[in-house]
Ligand SMILES: Nc1nc2c(ncn2[C@@H]2O[C@H](COP(=O)(O)OP(=O)(O)O)[C@@H](O)[C@H]2O)c(=O)[nH]1
């Protein structure tokens with residue numbers, strides 16, 4: 001069945017491609033088989049992460065970016081990730097709304113994905129979905145995530161180019177950027193530049209970049225700041241040019257090799273942690289765990305020793 | 320029963336009428352029931368809906384329609400689905416809601432719509448229908 005799906009995908013069949021993405025997302029065993037079979041055909045696509053607070057206009061920007069990239073006749077893939085509700089397990093994925101005019105373009109493949117349960121799970125699912133779209137023939141793959149949680153940051157930071165979208169008038173948000181996201185951004189976007197305060201935001205961002213000047217100089221790339229109005233085309237071509245400039249920098253500086261190594265490392269780590277977690281779960285009796293938990297609550301055993309016991313029992317790892 | 324969080328539902332709003340409160344309420348309710356819901360916005364053409372169904376590999380297509388054009392738009396969507404090799408009730412569950420008179424509903428259920436839900440149908444009925452039928456789709460049957 002999988003061989004058939006892969007063959008159809010390579011012939012450009014979109015239903016087979018979509019089915020393969022579902023399988024890598026849902027089924028550990030099948031993901032393994034699919035990825036090992038398509039792996040030699042991957043590594044060609046450029047991966048661009050788009051992140052920023054909810055409502056900043058990421059999906060609307062993507063709609064316009066797709067238009068510009070399509071003018072260059074490149075095949076575009078989009079993976080748009082929205083959160084799963086931790087309470088119900090359900091999700092409402094609405095990024096597509098902004099990009100629907102591209103849905104009938106045979107050179108565009110848009111897929112919505114929910115964060116679902118586990119930490120390692122999302123990173124793995126995203127990486128695998130990227131590979132399917134890469135093998136399908138996408139030249140450029142955009143990954144949209146909400147830049148709030150650590151998981152999303154982890155995912156987007158393995159992209160070739162990370163675009164961080166902010167908007168004017170959220171003074172606190174610019175502060176929030178500083179913690180963690182600032183370092184991973186390759187291009188800054190101030191979207192909704194039609195709103196009041198865009199200049200102030202530009203000034204503030206620029207100042208923050210100045211403070212980190214030494215780092216940029218050492219790296220050879222200072223993230224440009226692009227002002228856009230995603231509801232029109234204002235600044236969109238400039239944004240695509242900035243992304244392409246960064247891609248050129250990656251190649252010429254050899255930084256691309258470092259990025260690829262980093263991605264491979266993160267990917268292996270995510271798979272290993274996932275496997276360890278599952279191995280432990282499958283070998284651990286529920287009663288044993290609840291006994292240990294009770295022991296910790298009663299102060300009969302400390303949490304470190306309880307963890308050591310679990311590792312020794314399930315994986316034979318001596319403390 | 321198939322785990323709800325792995326059931327993907329696309330809520331689509333074809334036709335020219337400009338408001339989608341009903342569709343959004345249903346989309347949110349299905350999310351709250353634990354499904355993975357994809358919402359595509361208003362004024363969708365049958366072509367856009369079917370392409371989205373394909374790319375998102377959904378299990379359920381929910382069509383919300385108020386414009387009165389249901390006897391044109393829904394058969395068109397079903398036709399396009401079949402053209403792409405998606406057989407209703409076999410590859411995908413199609414449900415419809417909105418203002419659809421009983422005679423039309425009967426007709427639509429004959430040509431592939433799994434169930435038509437009239438205005439004021441409780442969401443629990445829609446959820447129960449999905450729970451009871453989604454596992455019959457080919458992809459969920461044991462190979
Ligand atoms: N005024 C203005 N509104 C915008 C701009 N870009 C996006 N929006 C609006 O902001 C809202 C959220 O956009 P969306 O793309 O869904 O944001 P996301 O959550 O970051 O993906 C929508 O109503 C857009 O129409 C812009 O440049 N200017």
Ligand SMILES: [Mg+2]
Pocket residue numbers: 058059060094095144
């Ligand atoms: Mg979005």
